[in-house]
Structures are given as structure tokens and as C-alpha cells.
Amino acid sequence: MRNFLKLSLVLICQIAFSQKETADYVVKNVSIIPMNKETIIKNQDVFIVNGKIISITKSGRSRIKAKEIIDGEDKYIMPSLADAHVHLPEEEKDLKRFFDLNLMNGVTKLRSMRGTWEHKKWRDKYNSKEIMAPKLYLSSPPISRNYDITEEQMMAYVKTAKGDEFDIVKMMSIKNQDLFIKFDSICKSYDMKIAGHFISNPKGIVIEDEIIFKSSFNSIEHLGGLVGEPKKLESRVKALKENNIYVCPTLLWYQIAYGLFNLDDIVKIPGMEFYDEKTKEEWVEKTKLYREKTGKEAIEKELAFYGKEMEERLMVLKQLDAVGIKLLLSPDSSSKYTIPGFSVFTEMQLYKKAGLSNYAILKAATVNFADYFNDATYGIIEEGKSADFILLNENPLKNLNTLQNIEGVFYNYQFLNKTDLERIRKEHVLN
Ligand SMILES: [Zn+2]
Known part of the structure; x- marks a missing residue:
């Protein structure tokens, strides 16, 4: 029943979406650390509409267009x-x-x-x-x-x-x-x-x-x-x-x-x-x-x-x-x-x-x-979840140090890229 509901939700998202045709963002050709199991899914395109992940496909296979492209090549995303x-x-x-x-x-x-x-x-x-x-x-x-x-x-x-x-x-x-x-x-x-x-x-x-x-x-x-x-x-x-x-x-x-x-x-x-x-x-x-x-x-x-x-x-x-x-x-x-x-x-x-x-x-x-917190909207990366993830240069399952140099944060409908993160840093850094 739960799976059925989940599937319906994803389908509804996709149907509603295909009429709109353009996603807000796509993270292109990225490796995903989904965190629901210890694995890595390589070469994926992750489409985001209205702060939600509406589609994840093998890179280049989807016909969905996106207003903004986040380059995920040689990069990784995992939940925030x-x-x-x-x-x-x-x-x-x-x-x-x-x-x-x-x-x-x-x-x-x-x-x-x-x-x-x-x-x-x-x-x-x-x-x-x-x-x-x-x-x-x-x-x-x-x-x-x-x-x-x-x-x-x-x-x-x-x-x-x-x-x-x-x-x-x-x-x-x-x-x-x-x-x-x-x-x-x-x-x-x-x-x-x-x-x-x-x-x-x-x-x-x-x-x-x-x-x-x-x-x-x-x-x-x-x-x-x-x-x-x-x-x-x-x-x-x-x-x-x-x-x-x-x-x-x-x-x-x-x-x-x-x-x-x-x-x-x-x-x-x-x-x-x-x-x-x-x-x-x-x-x-x-x-x-x-x-x-x-x-x-x-x-x-x-x-x-x-x-x-x-x-x-x-x-x-x-x-x-x-x-x-x-x-x-x-x-x-x-x-x-x-x-x-x-x-x-x-x-x-x-x-x-x-x-x-x-x-x-x-x-x-x-x-x-x-x-x-019994919240099924984030914590793992899959279709239907909130777009709430970090973009990394290395696979954190192999090297945690990559978390010290985050490339981007997607959260609350927005993507903070490296430049945004640097701007925030400068606002607060004291010496
Ligand atoms: Zn305390």
C-alpha cells in the first residue's frame, strides 16, 4: 500500500509536470549517494520542479528541459x-x-x-x-x-x-x-x-x-x-x-x-x-x-x-x-x-x-x-522527495573530507552554488 501510494505520488508529479515541460533545475550527469542503502548511482540527471525532485534518469535519456543547469560531472550529491x-x-x-x-x-x-x-x-x-x-x-x-x-x-x-x-x-x-x-x-x-x-x-x-x-x-x-x-x-x-x-x-x-x-x-x-x-x-x-x-x-x-x-x-x-x-x-x-x-x-x-x-x-x-522526526520528505535522494542535498567533489562514502569543501547546497527551493557560499562566508568571516 505504501509503495503504491509512493508510486502514485511520483506519477502524479510526473504527469502534472510533463504538461509544464520545463523543470526549474537539472543536476546534470551527477553521481548520487541516495543514503537509503550504501551505494552510488552514477551518471544521473536529477530534475527539480518547485523544490521537489520530480525525475531521476540516466544522463541524457530524459526529454525534460530545465531552466537552470547545475553541472554534476565528476561530482556527487547526497542528502543535506x-x-x-x-x-x-x-x-x-x-x-x-x-x-x-x-x-x-x-x-x-x-x-x-x-x-x-x-x-x-x-x-x-x-x-x-x-x-x-x-x-x-x-x-x-x-x-x-x-x-x-x-x-x-x-x-x-x-x-x-x-x-x-x-x-x-x-x-x-x-x-x-x-x-x-x-x-x-x-x-x-x-x-x-x-x-x-x-x-x-x-x-x-x-x-x-x-x-x-x-x-x-x-x-x-x-x-x-x-x-x-x-x-x-x-x-x-x-x-x-x-x-x-x-x-x-x-x-x-x-x-x-x-x-x-x-x-x-x-x-x-x-x-x-x-x-x-x-x-x-x-x-x-x-x-x-x-x-x-x-x-x-x-x-x-x-x-x-x-x-x-x-x-x-x-x-x-x-x-x-x-x-x-x-x-x-x-x-x-x-x-x-x-x-x-x-x-x-x-x-x-x-x-x-x-x-x-x-x-x-x-x-x-x-x-x-x-x-x-518521521519525515519522509527528505533524508534520502529519490523521486518525490524534497530537493534537499549537497553537491560534493568526491564520494563521501570513500572520503569524508570532501564535506569540508562543499560545492553547493540545494534547499528550500534554491540552489546556493560555490559563489553564493563564498559570499555568505565573506559576510561573516572575521579574520
Ligand atoms: Zn546541549
Whole structure:
């Protein structure tokens, strides 16, 4: 039935289209990385009408004409990328830069993970056909154990989140298990999903695994509950799988927080040119000061300790991938030395270090994200889907580095070519 519907949709698109005769765009003679399986389809023409892929044929075989030709020879297209754990800027004036840094890196989908009720207005304003900004998925303001919250308040909170079309409610922590059970049952009655931290914290508020895994949680951040608890790892991995709960590891955030970087190198990573010198100097000074104050020996000890912890994270990630847990990619670039958009690639490198295949890494940033939000309009490249893809010089299944030099981004009815991307870069680059 589903296939029938899909086929009908494609046919309707094509019939409606053949009367119009000219497509808006064609990407000519390109290799497609569709991302619904690990494959590459060479020498294809991809026709786009009104922001949708209406036809994909062997190059030169279609009689469809196009107003604009995008030369795809010796190039590749794959679905655009998604960052599953972002913190939107606090002020609206900083949004444009934030959006542009993501677009420059082919990131056209963002899941906000530290919401405010204001964000609804931003989404309504910026997610329009006229404005080129990544699609925003919103989480509500976080629930935390610091709040004394009554059942009525929880009800009002979930109702507001639902009414304002927030995509998920964010949970940092909660006072106790009873409250969690009540909160979860409210979420279930409103069909709201919970995303956030695994609830197990030093203050002793522990919620039984059985309750968490059967709750409305649909994504767990930061490898919570999976690192530092080796005895529980196996059963929790099994529970994640059984309940189709996604995992967003945010490795880069830990790498930075743990100080696992060389100070001379980190200020030279791609993207740093978008920060002003003063900000960078402050970061460096703080790091230096901390390292001096702690002392050489203690720092070495600390780095060895965190280095081990990081290794555990990488091992857990590898294990999650091996059993088919769906991963969502995000650097959580909310701290020093990280930069929206650019850090997505750094996070990918950490997945690579963990031993994941390029295909698995790219899935975590494309099709898994679309699946997570149950959105069948993007995430893979095929007829009937939105034209939402990036143009690359090399096959990313073989070489991820090609993502650092994106040739073009098709998104929201528009194609940003290399010149457009360069213009956007120049608008924001500081040094
Ligand atoms: Zn975060």
C-alpha cells in the first residue's frame, strides 16, 4: 500500500509536470549517494520542479528541459546534513550568522535542545519559503530537578508545548521517580515525546530502567546511562534497541570539556576564522590559566583519566552502531572552541575514530534524523522527495573530507552554488 501510494505520488508529479515541460533545475550527469542503502548511482540527471525532485534518469535519456543547469560531472550529491543537538543563540540578532554557518556546511536541519517558548516565534518567522534558514525542530524549555513542579503545572507545560507545536519536551533531570511517572503519563496523553539526559545523577535520583525505557523518551543525549556503568551496558543497549530510542552521543562537547586538545592546534581548526580575536584569546587564556593552576602533574593525571573515559565513549558508540541503534549526529557546539556547522565535521571524525563506517556516520546526519522526526520528505535522494542535498567533489562514502569543501547546497527551493557560499562566508568571516 505504501509503495503504491509512493508510486502514485511520483506519477502524479510526473504527469502534472510533463504538461509544464520545463523543470526549474537539472543536476546534470551527477553521481548520487541516495543514503537509503550504501551505494552510488552514477551518471544521473536529477530534475527539480518547485523544490521537489520530480525525475531521476540516466544522463541524457530524459526529454525534460530545465531552466537552470547545475553541472554534476565528476561530482556527487547526497542528502543535506542535520545537527541533532544545537543550542540556538540567545538573541535573535545572532540567528542569521548561526543559520549561515550551518548552511555553509550543508546543514539544513537543526534540532534545538535548549528551548525557550520564544523559539516558536523564531521558527514561524524564519522557516519560510522566502528565508534561507535551516529547518528548526524545537524542544521546550528543559524540565529539571531544580524545579518544584505540580501535576497541574506539568499538565500546563505539556499542553503549551503541544499547542505551540514543539517537537519534543526536553528533560535534563527530575526530582523523583513518582514525578517522572506522572510527567510521562501526561506526555503520553498528549502524544509528546521526551528527549534529553538519562536520569541517573549524583544526588541519588535514579529512575528504574524499566520505567525510562518504556516512557516517552525517544532520544537520549550524551551517551547517558551507557558510559561509566559497564554492568548495565548490555541490558540498556538491548532496551534502546527494543524501544527504538535514538542516541545522540555529542562526543566533541566532551573532548573539549575534558581538555583533550592541543592548545596550538585548536585555534587553527576550520571555522575559527568566524570568531573574533578577543573571544579566542579569552578562551586560550582561560585554558592556560586552568592548566597552570592545576599543575603539570595533576593535569597529566586528569588528561589520562578523561582520555580513558573518552575511549570508553568511542567503544560504546561502536557497540551501539554494531547492534543497529539509530544514532543522531551532533557536536553540541555550545562551548568554547566549537563552531556551529563546522563542528559537525569534527564530530564525524570522532565517529570515524570509534571505527564507524562512512556510511554509518552519514546516516546519523541524514536519514536517521528524518526517521526520528518521521519525515519522509527528505533524508534520502529519490523521486518525490524534497530537493534537499549537497553537491560534493568526491564520494563521501570513500572520503569524508570532501564535506569540508562543499560545492553547493540545494534547499528550500534554491540552489546556493560555490559563489553564493563564498559570499555568505565573506559576510561573516572575521579574520
Ligand atoms: Zn546541549
